[in-house]
Amino acid sequence: MLKKLLSIYENSILFPAKPVNPSDQFYFFSNEMENEWIGIPKGELTEKELTLLKTMYQLFEFHIPTSNSTAKGWDLYLFSEGPLPNYKPDTSLRFIQFQLNSTDTVQNEIESALQGFFSEEVIIIWENSSQGIVIEEGNSITLTDEELISMTETLESDFYVKISFFIGKFHPISDQLRSKFLVEKEYFSFGMANFITNLNILTFERIFPAYLAYHLPPEIKQRVIQVIFRVFKEDHELYSTIKVFLENNLNASLTAKKLYIHRNTLQYRIDKFIDKSGIQLKDFYGAFTVFLACLLFEQSLAK
Template identity: 60%
Template sequence: MLRKLLPLYENSILFPTQPVLPSDQLYIFFDKSQTEWVGIPKSVVSEKELKLLKTLYEIVEYQSSTISSVSKIWYEFLFLNGPPPLYNTDAYFRIIQFYINGDGLDHSEIEAALKGFFTDDVIIIWENGNRGIVIEESKQISLSDKELISMAQTVESDFFIKISFYIGKVYPLSNQLPNNFQQEKEYFIFGKTNLLNTNIFAFERIFPAYLAYHLPKGLAHKVYQALSEVFMEDPEIFSTIKVFLENNLNASMTAKKLYIHRNTLQYRIDKFVERTGIQLKDFYGAFTVFLPVYFLSRKRKITICPKVSSITLCNMSILIVSLSM
């Protein structure tokens, strides 16, 4: 029912989770039956309409927030189409998104832990109970990808939680920044849902899989067919090539992850190259193999087996899917 209010009130917003830091300019209503929240600008709600809405829905009251005025301006800029914060015209920013699995989180303790890793002050904003962002000005950027991985491991061990990060690109402060942030937010959600072997995400890590996911069905089927028979006939090759690609074609890391000797790894790679004719030493070969590996990893159920296959081969294909999950 709350969704029906969206076209009635201009600039109203639907929230899938309760907003932690709503604008002072919004009324927040909660629909228990749908577990959804809607924010409606106070300026478009008459006194009579407010009474009616309070009768139909639960209004969420917020105590006066102690959050800094700068953080509030950033929140309204990124989430509520507000005016941009005041900085120099040549200011650039990076937004690091994070998501924490768990309930009853102490935001102040987690904020303190996160800020301890940065050399300068950063702005941390909570979108809801589990999701938030870290805003860095470009001149403050101090953490590399490896250091962010170390930060995630430390936070997880200290608080017994699971945390994921999306490392955003550096953008100039402009009216386009909220759109850039929303696009990166979409990539982050996609990565958390589809790429389960990591908790540190970035555009270059997600986009190949994102592109493959959005291929037309006909083309996706052709890509899948290209190597599916080879992989179904030899689950060991599939699991080896999958880990090899996930580790950026790094033989040492791959052998370590698979608990095998480097010579064994090279034997399996050579076997794959011999059977397919596809080299894995350059971008073109790696990307060509990545696509069918991605599709086979996502395929939960093999419904069509090759004509020459047997019950054993079909069972083997199911084994491949289980290995890829």
């Protein structure tokens, strides 16, 4: 199957095995059934073509080693099981992961811009041409959520590239630091790949409900589906209204504003949902159950 792509992308390269020294100027796809690999120049793929190929084949992002000595120590620790870099025992760190929607940006310029937002010097390492990690040492001055949102907006306007962040928790220096990072990396990967890509700032709290819904046993999912999915399938507008209402802490004014509808229209839709589902939204238990159903319904639409 991959061989057919050679006739479409003439400058692509077919490999009989995983490339040893991959170039960051190519996207690399593999076909597990035939154990083939192909490298396609990034400049030859549009966003739509890349999205289509990712649904058909597995895209691999190869790790790019860093040359900075301090960052290299963290690079080896996080990705090659090297030794933990030396820090004072009472130090705490957090990993702020980021992902760009483009591979054409200059890494040095992105690094310089990121450094400028932090009051203290941070360490930045790159996983590949579009993903990296900011390692921030715990102190009394850390960026707030509002400042982080402002940072994404500034980077997007300056570099014409969309950037998403996962803000990790502060962790004390310990032998478990790598494993904690890898768990947060899994959450970020899940968030970017599954249903949460409309947000610029991701956190454990924002991702975990969807992560939990995704990993529920099929029999549990089915029980939720039987109760609420029928209502959402009959009226998708009702689903989106209820989800925004719950995401905004049942605040009718804020929800109406975000949906560009009158409060009376919002109340009509809420009453309609309650009447059809038989579930109240005024207490935590009803709201939690319906929000879980919203997440499952959203995931079903993406399949």
